[in-house]
Amino acid sequence: MEDRMLGELVWLSPIGALVVASIVAVLATLIVPRHRQGLVGAWAAGAHLSAAALAAGVWLDLGPARVMEGTVDMDGLALATIGLIGVAGAIAVAMARPVVAGTDRESEFYAVLTAANLAAAVLVAAADIALVAMALGMLSLTSFVLTGYLRDSPAGNEASIKYYIYGSVAGAGMVFGFSWWFGLTGQTGLRAIGDTLADAPTAAVVVSTALVVLGLGYKAALVPFHFWVPDVYAGAPLPVAAYLSVLPKIAGLIALARVLSLALPDDGAGWSTAIAVIAAATMTYGNLAALWQRDVVRLLAYSSIAQSGYLLMGVAALGASDLGLPALVYFAIAYAATNLAAFAVVMAVQRERGSVDVGAFAGLGRAHPWWTAALILAFLSLLGLPPLSGFVGKLEVFTAAIDAGQAWLAVVAVVNTVVSLFYYLRVIAPAVLEAPHDPDLIARPAAPALAVALAVTSVATVAIGLGAEPLLELAERALIAS
Numbered sequence: 001m002e003d004r005m006l007g008e009l010v011w012l013s014p015i016g017a018l019v020v021a022s023i024v025a026v027l028a029t030l031i032v033p034r035h036r037q038g039l040v041g042a043w044a045a046g047a048h049l050s051a052a053a054l055a056a057g058v059w060l061d062l063g064p065a066r067v068m069e070g071t072v073d074m075d076g077l078a079l080a081t082i083g084l085i086g087v088a089g090a091i092a093v094a095m096a097r098p099v100v101a102g103t104d105r106e107s108e109f110y111a112v113l114t115a116a117n118l119a120a121a122v123l124v125a126a127a128d129i130a131l132v133a134m135a136l137g138m139l140s141l142t143s144f145v146l147t148g149y150l151r152d153s154p155a156g157n158e159a160s161i162k163y164y165i166y167g168s169v170a171g172a173g174m175v176f177g178f179s180w181w182f183g184l185t186g187q188t189g190l191r192a193i194g195d196t197l198a199d200a201p202t203a204a205v206v207v208s209t210a211l212v213v214l215g216l217g218y219k220a221a222l223v224p225f226h227f228w229v230p231d232v233y234a235g236a237p238l239p240v241a242a243y244l245s246v247l248p249k250i251a252g253l254i255a256l257a258r259v260l261s262l263a264l265p266d267d268g269a270g271w272s273t274a275i276a277v278i279a280a281a282t283m284t285y286g287n288l289a290a291l292w293q294r295d296v297v298r299l300l301a302y303s304s305i306a307q308s309g310y311l312l313m314g315v316a317a318l319g320a321s322d323l324g325l326p327a328l329v330y331f332a333i334a335y336a337a338t339n340l341a342a343f344a345v346v347m348a349v350q351r352e353r354g355s356v357d358v359g360a361f362a363g364l365g366r367a368h369p370w371w372t373a374a375l376i377l378a379f380l381s382l383l384g385l386p387p388l389s390g391f392v393g394k395l396e397v398f399t400a401a402i403d404a405g406q407a408w409l410a411v412v413a414v415v416n417t418v419v420s421l422f423y424y425l426r427v428i429a430p431a432v433l434e435a436p437h438d439p440d441l442i443a444r445p446a447a448p449a450l451a452v453a454l455a456v457t458s459v460a461t462v463a464i465g466l467g468a469e470p471l472l473e474l475a476e477r478a479l480i481a482s
Contacts, residue, residue: 008065008067008068010058010062011058011062011065011067011074012067012068012072012074013054013058014051014052014054014055014058014079014082014083014086014121015051015082015118015121015122015125017047017050017051017054018047018048018051018114018117018118018121019118020047021043021044021047021048021050021051021114021118022111022114022115022118024043024047025040025043025044025107025110025111025114026111028040028043028107028111029107029108029111032107034104034106037101037106037107038097038101038106040106040107040110040111041093041096041097041106041107041110043110044089044090044093044110044111044113044114045089045090045093045094046090047114048085048086048087048089048090048093048114048117049086049087049090050086051082051083051085051086051089051121052082052083052084052085052086052087052090053086055079055080055082055083055086056079056083058074058079059076059079059080059083064076064078064079066127070127070128070189070191071126071127071128071130071131071189072122072125072126072127072128072131073125073126073127073258073480074125075125075479075480076477076478076479077124077254077257077258077325077329077478077479077480078124078125079478080329080474080475080477080478081121081124081250081251081254081329081332081478082121082124082125084250084332084333084336085117085120085121085124085247085250085251086117088246088247088336088337088340089113089114089117089247091340091453091456091457092113092239092242092243092246092247092340093110093113094449094450094452094453095239095242095243095340095343095344095347095449095450095453096109096110096113096237096239096240096243097447097449097450098347098351098446098447098449098450099237099238099239099347100149100237100239105149109146109149112142112145112146113142113146113243115138115142116138116139116142116143116146116243116247116248117247118138119135119136119138119139119142119251120135120139120247120248120250120251121251122134122135122138123135123136123139123251123252123254123255124251124254124255124258126255126258127189127190127191127258127262128188128189128190129178129181129182129188129189129190129193129259130178130188132178132255132259133171133174133175133178135255136171136174136215136216136219136252136255137171139219139248139251140167140168140171140219143163143167143244143248144160144163144164144167145160146236146237146240146243146244147159147160147163147232147235147236147240147244148160148161148236149236149237149240150237153235153237155234155235156235156236156237157235158231158235159231159232159234159235159236160232160235160236162228162231162232163228163232166218166225166227166228167218167219167228170214170215170217170218170219170225171215171218173211173214173215174211174212174214174215174216175215176211177207177208177209177210177211177212177214177215178208178212180204180207180208180211181193181197181208181212181263184196184197184200184201184204184205184208185197185200190258190259190262190263191262193262193263194262194263194264194265194268197263197264197268198264198268202269205264205268205269206269209260209263209264209269209271212259213256213260213274213275213278216252216253216255216256216259217252217256217278218252219248219249219251219252220248220249220252220253220256220308220311220312221249221282221304221305221308222278222279222282222305222308222309222312223278223281223282223285223286223305223309224281226282226285226286226305226308229301229302229304229305230289230298230301230302232244232301233245233297233298233300233301233304234295234297234298234301238297238343238346238347238350238356239343239347241297241300241301241343242339242340242343242344242347245300245301245304245339245343246335246336246339246340247336249304249308249311250311250332250335250336253308253311253312253314253315253328253332254328254332256315257314257315257318257325257328257480258480260275260315260318261318261480262480266319267319267320271319272316272317272318272319272320272404272406273316275312275315275316276313276316276401276406276409278309278312279309279310279312279313279315279316279409280309280409280412280413281309282305282306282308282309282312283306283307283308283309283310283412283413283416284309284412284416285305285306286302286303286304286305286306286307286308286309287302287303287306287416287419287420287423288419289302289305290302290303290306290420290423291419291422291423293423294357294358294359295356295357295358296346296349296356296357296358296360296361296427297346297356299358299423299426299427300339300342300343300346303382303420303423303424304339306416306420307335307339307382309413309416310331310393310394310397310413311328311331311332311335311397313327313397313398313400313401313406313409313410313413314327314328314329314331314396314397314400315328316401316404316406316409317397317400317401317403317404317406318404319404320403320404320405320406321400321403321404323396323399323400323403323404324400324404325475325478325479325480326396326400326472326475326476326478327393327396327397327399327400327475328397329474329475329478330392330393330396330468330471330472330475331393331394331396331397333389333393333464333471333475334381334389334390334392334393334461334464334465335382335390335393337389337457337460337461337464338378338381338382338388338389338390338457338461339378339382340453340457341374341377341378341454341457341458341460341461342375342378342379342382344374344450344453344454344457345371345374345375345378345454347450348368348371348446348450348454349361349364349371351446351447351450352444358426358427358430359430361375361427361430361431362430362431362434362435362436363430363431363434363435363436364430364431364432365431365432366435366436367436371446371454372431372432373458374454374457374458375427375428375431376428376431376432377458377461377462378457378458378461379424379427379428380424381461381465382420382424383417383420383421383424384417386465387462387465387466388461388462388465389460389461389462389463389464389465389468390461390465391465392464392465392468392472394413394417396472397413398410398413398414401413
C-alpha cells in the first residue's frame with residue numbers, strides 16, 4: 001500500500017508544488033532582507049505557474065486518477081481548475097506587488113496568498129467530507145488574514161472581522177451538515193455517502209444538504225449567504241478584493257458541483273431545482289443592488305454576486321444535462337480573466353486618482369486610452385457581448401440550463417443580463433465621454449507588475465472568446481471521475 005501511495009504522488013505534484021511554495025515562502029520571510037522581499041513574490045508567482053504546468057502535464061501524460069484511498073480526485077475537473085488557480089494565482093501576486101511592496105510583512109502576504117491557493121486546489125479535488133471541511137477552513141482562514149493585511153486600515157480591520165464572523169458561522173454549519181451525512185451513512189467518502197444517503201429519511205437529507213450548501217455557498221457569494229461581500233471587497237486591499245472575487249469563489253462552486261454530484265447522485269432530494277432557484281435569486285439580487293452603486297469596487301462586488309448566479313447555472317444543470325460541467329469550467333476560466341482585468345483597471349485608477357468613485361473615471365479615455373480599452377473590454381465581457389469570453393461563457397451556461405429543462409432560469413438570466421447593461425455603462429460613459437474633473441491631474445503609468453497583469457488579463461478576455469473552441473473541447477474533458 002505504501003508503494004502504491006508513493007506512486008500516486010506524481011498525480012499530486014500540482015498540489016505539491018503549492019505546498020513547497022508555501023513552506024519556502026514562510027522560511028524566506030525569516031531570511032530575506034526587507035528590501036528584497038519582492039523576491040518572495042517572484043518565487044510565489046513562479047510556483048503558481050509551475051503548479052499550472054504540472055496540472056497540464058499530469059492531464060496530458062498520465063490522465064485522471066483517484067488517489068490517496070479515494071479521498072482525492074485528480075480528475076479532469078480538478079486538474080483544469082488547479083491549472084486555472086495556478087495562472088490566476090500568479091496574476092494575483094503581480095497585482096498585489098504595487099500595494100504590498102515595502103510594507104513590513106510583504107513576504108508574509110505572498111506566503112499566505114500561496115497557502116490560500118493551496119487550500120483552493122485541495123478543495124476542488126477533495127472527494128471526502130473531512131478533507132472538504134479542512135480545505136474550506138484553511139481557505140477561509142487565509143482569506144480572513146489577507147483581508148485585514150493593512151493593519152492601520154479601520155475599514156480593512158472591520159472587513160476582516162465581518163468576514164471572519166460570517167465565514168465561521170457558515171463553515172460550522174457545513175461541518176454540522178457533514179456530521180449528519182456521516183451519522184446517516186457511517187461514511188466520509190463522497191461516493192460511499194452517495195451509495196447509502198438515498199435510503200436515509202428525506203427530511204434529514206434535505207436539512208443536512210442545506211447546511212452543506214450554506215458552507216460552500218458563502219465562499220461562492222451565493223444569495224442568501226452573500227452579505228459579507230460588499231463590505232469585505234470595499235474594506236480589503238484592492239488586490240485582495242480582486243483575488244476574493246475569483247479564486248475562492250470558483251473553488252467553492254467547483255467543490256459544490258463535486259459534493260452534490262457524488263453525495264446525491266441522480267438529483268437526490270431534488271437539489272438541482274433548489275440550486276436553480278438560488279442561482280436566479282443570486283443573479284437578480286446582484287444586478288439590482290449594483291444599479292445604485294457609485295463606488296466602483298462595491299459595484300464590482302455586486303456584479304461579482306450576479307456572476308456567481310450565472311456560474312451556478314452550470315451546477316444546477318448537472319442533475320439533468322451533460323453540458324452543465326463543461327459550461328461551468330469554461331465560464332470559470334473566462335470569468336477569472338475578465339474580472340481580474342476589471343479590478344486591475346480600478347486599481348490603476350485608484351492609485352493615480354485616489355478614488356474609486358464613478359466620477360474618478362471621468363476623462364480616463366483621454367488620459368489613458370489603453371486602460372479605458374481594457375475597462376470596456378472587461379465590462380462588456382462581464383455583460384456578455386460577443387465575441388468576448390463572457391459571451392461564450394454565458395451562452396454555454398444558458399444552453400446547459402435549457403438542455404436540463406430549466407428554460408425559465410435561462411430567461412431570468414437573459415433579463416438580468418439586460419439589467420446589468422445599465423451599471424456597466426455608468427462607468428464606461430464618463431470614462432469615454434467626459435473630461436477629467438480635475439484639470440490639473442497628471443497622468444501616470446501603472447506600476448510595471450500591475451501593467452503586466454492588466455495586459456495579460458485583457459488579452460485573455462479577448463483570446464478566450466475568439467479561441468473558444470479549443471477551450472470548450474478542454475472543458476468537455478473536465479469531468480468528475482466516475
